[in-house]
Amino acid sequence: ITARLFKALNIKKGVLTVEFFVKAKDIYINEFAPRVHNTGHHTLNDAEYSQFELLLRTLLDMHIYSPSLTSKGGMINIIGDINLDKELIDHILTFEGAKLYWYRKTSREGRKLGHINVVGKDVEEVKVKLRNLSKLLYPSLNIW
Structure with a gap:
């Protein structure tokens, strides 16, 4: 969803968060946010790279690592x-x-x-x- 929106809006880099819920085979979108989202704040403590670091790396054209949880x-x-x-x-x-x-x-x-x-x-x-x-x-x- 986010990749399609970036392409349609001709956005080159940044963050667009899609908050959604899945029930059975249906996807319910709750919110689009042009920023990191509170649902990812846990990455400050349970991921190798937080959403905040990954955003900075994106904006500074640095290498972006695949997000991975450490716990x-x-x-x-x-x-x-x-x-x-x-x-x-x-x-x-x-x-x-x-x-x-x-x-x-x-x-x-x-x-x-x-x-x-x-x-x-x-x-x-x-x-x-x-x-x-x-x-x-x-x-x-x-x-x-």
Whole structure:
């Protein structure tokens, strides 16, 4: 999809992210973004080259490596009116393989304030860490 759009729009280099979901044999496109996307932020911690480094290499006409994961990983967004105080930060950082990225934005409902990347030995370990971080950040949701 992205390659066809680049060709149709005569774009020579850059990034165009396509956020999509697959259900059975159908593809549902949610968003086109002319930038790296938050769905790839996990590459900061679980890939040999992050999406950010690959973008810089593209723009600077440097060699571009094939993206490859170095471990299993995932990400949880920090959204909304969350008080990220020292106690909460300390608790987040007790999760082995967790890295906190805080954007230093003013907190308000619905606003993305940061994210947490986690890595683990397998997908199940990553899921457990993400579930536990979700409970810590959003205890009132009761969806676990």
